[in-house]
Amino acid sequence: MILIALDMPTEPVELRQWLERQLVGLDLHQLVDELAVIHGPQTTNPSLEEALGTELPVVLNGGLSQLPTPPLRTLLTHPQLLFELQERAFIDGGEHWNRVPRGPELSAAVERVQERIFQSDRIGSTPQTPPRSQSSPARPQPNSRRALIWLIPIATAAGIALFLLRPSVPDWGWEKPGVLTAGRTAAEHYLALEQAAGEFDRVTLNRPADLERRLREFRHACDALIEAPHATLSASGRQQLVDRCRLWAKKIDGHVADLKSGEKSIDQVRLDAQATVEALRRFLRDEAAKAAA
Amino acid sequence: MAADDSFSHCTDAELWPILVAGRVEAFNELFRRYAERLLSYLQSFTRQPQDAEDLLQDLWMKLLESLSRDQQPENLRQPENLRAWLFQVAKNHAIDWTRRRKRRGGEQTLGDGHDSRAPESIDFERLDQAWATCLSALPPEFQEVLRADLSDISVADQAQRFNVAVGTIYTRRSRGRELLRECIEGKMSN
Numbered sequence: 370m371i372l373i374a375l376d377m378p379t380e381p382v383e384l385r386q387w388l389e390r391q392l393v394g395l396d397l398h399q400l401v402d403e404l405a406v407i408h409g410p411q412t413t414n415p416s417l418e419e420a421l422g423t424e425l426p427v428v429l430n431g432g433l434s435q436l437p438t439p440p441l442r443t444l445l446t447h448p449q450l451l452f453e454l455q456e457r458a459f460i461d462g463g464e465h466w467n468r469v470p471r472g473p474e475l476s477a478a479v480e481r482v483q484e485r486i487f488q489s490d491r492i493g494s495t496p497q498t499p500p501r502s503q504s505s506p507a508r509p510q511p512n513s514r515r516a517l518i519w520l521i522p523i524a525t526a527a528g529i530a531l532f533l534l535r536p537s538v539p540d541w542g543w544e545k546p547g548v549l550t551a552g553r554t555a556a557e558h559y560l561a562l563e564q565a566a567g568e569f570d571r572v573t574l575n576r577p578a579d580l581e582r583r584l585r586e587f588r589h590a591c592d593a594l595i596e597a598p599h600a601t602l603s604a605s606g607r608q609q610l611v612d613r614c615r616l617w618a619k620k621i622d623g624h625v626a627d628l629k630s631g632e633k634s635i636d637q638v639r640l641d642a643q644a645t646v647e648a649l650r651r652f653l654r655d656e657a658a659k660a661a662a
Numbered sequence: 663m664a665a666d667d668s669f670s671h672c673t674d675a676e677l678w679p680i681l682v683a684g685r686v687e688a689f690n691e692l693f694r695r696y697a698e699r700l701l702s703y704l705q706s707f708t709r710q711p712q713d714a715e716d717l718l719q720d721l722w723m724k725l726l727e728s729l730s731r732d733q734q735p736e737n738l739r740q741p742e743n744l745r746a747w748l749f750q751v752a753k754n755h756a757i758d759w760t761r762r763r764k765r766r767g768g769e770q771t772l773g774d775g776h777d778s779r780a781p782e783s784i785d786f787e788r789l790d791q792a793w794a795t796c797l798s799a800l801p802p803e804f805q806e807v808l809r810a811d812l813s814d815i816s817v818a819d820q821a822q823r824f825n826v827a828v829g830t831i832y833t834r835r836s837r838g839r840e841l842l843r844e845c846i847e848g849k850m851s852n
Contacts, residue, residue: 372846375839379811393702398709402786406793407809442815452706459699460749471698478711479697482718486726578670 374403385433385441389469392455395478404448411446417453420444428454430463468630473622476585477592541568543590549597558601559657562594566653569646570639577628577635584625584642591618606656613652620645670694674744682729689729693722696745700752707756717755721748788850796845804838811835 373396378384391400418425420443424436433441444450458466543549548565552558569587574580591614599607624642627633633641669677669691681688697718704721705714797805803824810820817835821828 372843375843377811379817379835381816393699395702395705395711395714397702398706402789403793406786406790438816455703455706456749456753459703460746471702475698475701478701478715479718482697482701482715482722483693485715485719486722 372403373400374407381438382434385436388441388444388451389433389466390471392451392458393466393469393471395472395475397451397455401448401451404445404451408446408448413447415443415447415450417450417457420447420450421454425457429457429461430465432465432469468626468632470622470626473588473618476588476622480589541571542566542587543594544586549593550600552601555601555603555606555660556657558599559653559660563650563653563657566646566650570643574639575635580635580639580642581625581628584621584628587646588618588621588625591615591621606660610656613649617645617649678744689726692744696748697722700748703749704752704756707753707760713759717752717759721752721755724751789846792846792849796842796849799845800838800841804834804841807831807834808838808842 373391376387378387391397421428421436421440424440428436444454542565543562545565545568548561551561569583572579572583574583594614595611595618599610602610621642624638624645627641628635628638669680669687672680672688672691674692674695677688677691681692700721701714701718704717705711708714708717797808800808806824807820810823815823817828817831820831824831
């Protein structure tokens with residue numbers, strides 16, 4: 370167990386931003402437990418309306434940044450109110466709450482659910498049930514989309530083309546068949562990864578939805594790269610690659626967040642993303658050169 | 663999930679008839695729009711990631727099944743209420759789940775509307791004990807600063823209250839948090 374409350378920033382601006390992230394994240398229950406322990410039983414039990422008063426609509430619309438200290442303190446000392454605030458922000462909150470950065474673990478969890486909806490036995494339990502796919506239930510395999518055509522009649526019978534719920538398997542980058550196992554030597558392996566990464570802007574990415582999809586595919590491929598064996602690399606080389614990929618993944622998450630928040634133009638996000646891709650390609654080229662030397 | 667851009671600008675009210683008409687892009691857009699928030703919300707009830715994911719899956723599957731029967735989900739009268747409706751269904755789902763779990767565990771049956779978000783788990787009790795033990799083991803000046811700190815009392819106010827320099831507050835805070843974390847995490851991992 371990692372304590373969350375002890376990471377609470379003390380600077381006012383940071384604290385409010387941090388609390389917003391907790392409100393939209395996956396560990397609010399733990400923070401509430403910790404704060405309840407820290408502050409102990411309270412003599413009063415105000416409702417959210419009482420605690421925030423006229424600030425409530427402001428918070429729902431624009432977040433916690435303008436919330437004065439006294440009501441913020443009430444939220445922290447009566448942490449059950451955070452659950453109420455989470456609920457209200459999700460149901461009645463403005464666009465601000467969509468822009469609060471969410472951790473990659475939340476996206477990953479949602480992707481898992483999406484995958485399971487696709488593979489659900491309930492849809493497949495009709496008389497038309499075909500044999501289950503042999504592909505991994507946890508991750509889409511490079512050529513699995515073609516193997517999933519059997520689902521179409523079932524999906525049609527269900528009145529909805531469920532097969533489309535599955536994220537498409539990219540035909541580019543590190544998740545393209547064979548890329549993650551490419552190369553007989555470390556240098557070849559690095560170069561194969563470098564070339565595959567270079568396919569990022571092979572297509573036009575002028576629409577936010579296209580760029581977001583491309584970034585998410587890249588992000589997904591980062592996870593695949595982290596999990597891959599990289600058999601031609603030494604243990605330290607593999608670890609270095611994995612560490613780098615975690616950094617790249619964070620950067621890509623940042624680009625997606627920038628795009629979704631609208632705080633940066635699509636052109637700027639695309640440029641930022643291209644810079645990230647170029648930096649990681651440079652790293653891979655350098656490592657290839659070192660390995661070949 | 664890649665959503666069709668032409669649907670990303672639709673309001674929920676505009677999305678609903680398209681969804682009912684069986685357009686998968688509308689379902690994808692709805693999922694993209696709300697799945698993360700619903701999962702966070704559900705996990706506040708279940709406290710367990712796996713259970714929250716199960717409930718989220720179940721929620722969307724029920725919606726799909728309702729749509730496949732060409733029936734609008736019960737109680738959804740106004741498309742404008744789609745977001746509120748999704749969260750209400752999620753809440754009901756979570757409360758049912760809590761009730762079933764309690765029954766399986768032989769605990770007293772809960773009344774309608776019980777909110778499982780109240781701190782009541784075994785982990786909470788352990789944390790409570792660990793916190794009390796560890797905090798009381800700290801030097802008193804660290805305890806004071808940590809309590810004030812977590813109540814969002816400013817460093818300047820703390821310095822004035824405890825009659826010490828601001829720098830001392832920073833030092834006590836940092837060292838106090840470090841000691842407390844080590845102690846509590848050690849106890850919770852046992």
